[in-house]
Amino acid sequence: MLPRDEFKTGASFLEATRGQIARREASRKKGGTLPALSPRRRETASPSVGLASPPPAVLTWAVRLNDSAVPMRFSELISTSGSTALVRGEAEILKIAYDSRRVEPGTLFVALGGVSHDALAYLGDALKRGAAAVLAPASPPAGVELPWAVSDDTRRALAELAAHWFGHPAKKLRLVGVTGTNGKTTCAHLIAGILKAAGCNPALLGTTGYWLGDRWEEAEWTTPEPLKLHGLFREAADAGLKDVVMEVTSHALDQQRTAGLEFAAGGFTNVTPEHLDYHRRLEGYYATKCRLFTQLAPGSPALLNADDPLVAGTPVPEGRPILYGLGEKAELRATDIRLGRRSLAFTARWGGWRLPLETPLVGEHDVYNALLALGVARSLGVEDGSIAEGARTLPQIPGRFHFLETGAEFDVVVDYAHTPDGLAKALTAARRIAARRVLIVFGSAGERDAVKRPDMGRVAGELADVVVLTTEDPRREDPAKIAREIASGVPPGSCELLIILDRRRAVHRALELAKKGDLVIVAGKGDEYRLKFADRVERSNDIDLCLEYFGLTRDQAGVRSPRPSDA
Structure with missing residues (x-):
């Protein structure tokens, strides 16, 4: 298999690759030998920006379409998923898709079940569109002769396949995750702003969009599905970014979108009833949120709202729980709170440590958000001056008061x-x-x-x-x-x-x-x-x-x- 970081440049690369794919597919349908793809020339990354030679627009196009990766054998791809067994067959995979409408020749179709449909409901559509292989939770129906793999957890398998497909880019990034009912977006923007003040250039993924350096993209989901998520990680890593701050929703955790990721820090804002049409009970909703903290790297900080009884008791198997809030149970507290018309100020206290803070947010609830962000940043080693500067210069968060x-x-x-x-x-x-x-x-x-x-x-x-x-x-x-x-x-x-x-x-x-x-x-x-x-x-x-x-x-x-x- 060719190295996954070898590229040709610009539109010629895209056109040439698509042309080769078309010729290979035509040959496959005729029963002939698959012609080899042209070797790809390694390009040197620019030392000034740390970005491989294809221009940003080309990289963005490739990541979005999910077909820029070097073709991979079906058996090799399936072997990277611990919950998947190969039933039969071999194929060369050019793309992965879980939506049958995005299937084209050479695609591995991952059949996911939904609330209102069976996992194989769209198999027929995927086959008509040229699927090369299928990963499903059940054996193939009669008459389907395609290469086939079975997984007892297709959603987790999709996350594992996506990580491998894009070359495990998350391993090159420091991930910070924020969950909770309310306040995720504000906390994520605050953390990113503080990291930026510290000289970092973090990516930010959440409800307000996906921000990677100077590039912004409208968010379809607060936490992207695995193929999109690992594609964004790949883009961030190739652009030389080192940090990703992301909102992590209960749907994403339940649907295994973040499976296999290891977080350097996590924050939990609060829990109030939401999405009970999906989770049915508040206890189930809360338990799903807690999964984020099973994905913390050993010793990593878990900022937990001490004034929310559920959140304060969140189990943190290997991380380091840090309680924040306004009450006596909090280790990290806010005192001397002053709420202005368009700003707030307080003194953060953590043991013998003190830091005056001012930020252009409003309301007591934003004191909690600021404490969470401050606690994450300080636990990651950010200096006091950068914390204060990042909070003070926080830009207006789109659509948040x-x-x-x-x-x-x-x-x-x-x-x-x-x-x-x-x-x-x-x-x-x-x-x-x-x-x-x-x-x-x-x-x-x-x-x-x-x-x-x-x-x-x-x-x-x-x-x-x-x-x-x-x-x-x-x-x-x-x-x-x-x-x-x-x-x-x-x-x-x-x-x-x-x-x-x-x-x-x-x-x-x-x-x-x-x-x-x-x-x-x-x-x-x-x-x-x-x-x-x-x-x-x-x-x-x-x-x-x-x-x-x-x-x-x-x-x-x-x-x-x-x-x-x-x-």
Whole structure:
């Protein structure tokens, strides 16, 4: 097998490789001998940037399509998965895919079961598209003669195959993982900002996107699926990056997306009911979150929220638990807390160690986020000056209590809060900041956690003066039904309640109602760009909806977050 780091350069490499693949596939179908691929010339990495010779655009293209790797024998690939046995056959694999729509000739199709479908439901489609081999949880059906492997855990096997396919790039990176119900994004951005202040250039993977150096990509999932994840690791390592800070979700842990990874540090923010449509019970949701801390390298720090009873008791088999918070149980504590209108300050204390800290975040919940980030950074050896500088110069996190500079006599904030706990924290901060009323626009996702909807209505009614309920990713549910379920929890007479299902109209109506000294918060989506319906996905962004009302562009409003090319 050829070394996996040998490349030709530029578009000629891509065209030549695809041409060879096409010729080999044509020969295979005719029963002939497979022609050899042309040898690939080793290119010297540039000492200035540490990036192999193909330009960044080419590398990005290759990683996304998952077919830049040197072809590999099916048996060799399968042997790298401890949970997989080869049933029969041999093939040359040019690509791995778990979505049948991405299968093309030369692809190893990994058949994954889902909540609503059997693992082999899309086998026929994969075969029609030219799958070269199959990895599945069961033996091949009658009449299927393709090379076949069986795994008792296909999701874990996919993670193992992805790591091998991309050359185990995670082994060259220092991984920091943050989990929890709320606060993951803020913590991840804070950690990355502190590492950057310390002279590092970390990659950042999470809900706001995938950031690798100067390149940003919209996130399809907060924690990418294994092929995407290891492709991003490969890109980061090839670009000379040494650190990756990533949000790790309960879905990702349950679906083994991070299987086989070893983390240098982990953080656990809090646990409140969420995703119970998937995990069924809070205990199961919490137990899944705990899996992150079984993947810590021996002796690595695990920052645990001492003021959250569940989180504080998280088992850390080989890591080093560090309790942070405001109460007496915390080792790492915040004292002398001062909450400003658009910033906060406190003194961090850890034994005899002290560090004054100021950061452009708001609300007591952000004190916890800052403590977690500070604890991770200090445990990784970052100096006090870099911690303070990184916290102080933190850029506005897209869609996280995001103040928009509109020139109006009232404040406009976009936030990601989409749980009762998240709404309560955002609205508590808003009440402290607002000189007069608080107006909120939000909804609740369809086919997700229906049980939380009345609680969200109760929180909004108790803490806001005007509540505008609207559509938020209804999927196959009726948006009006979702709004009524939220409204059922609003205490009678507690607020002015409006239901406007068109999200654009709802946002604009709240802004029309706002007066001097008010604060309008648009919650639930943050800086996301997708609004999901049963039959379509609409491009919609809450920041842009607000700015549209004022006739402003992002540049005019000082919004620096990136945008997808098709937004």
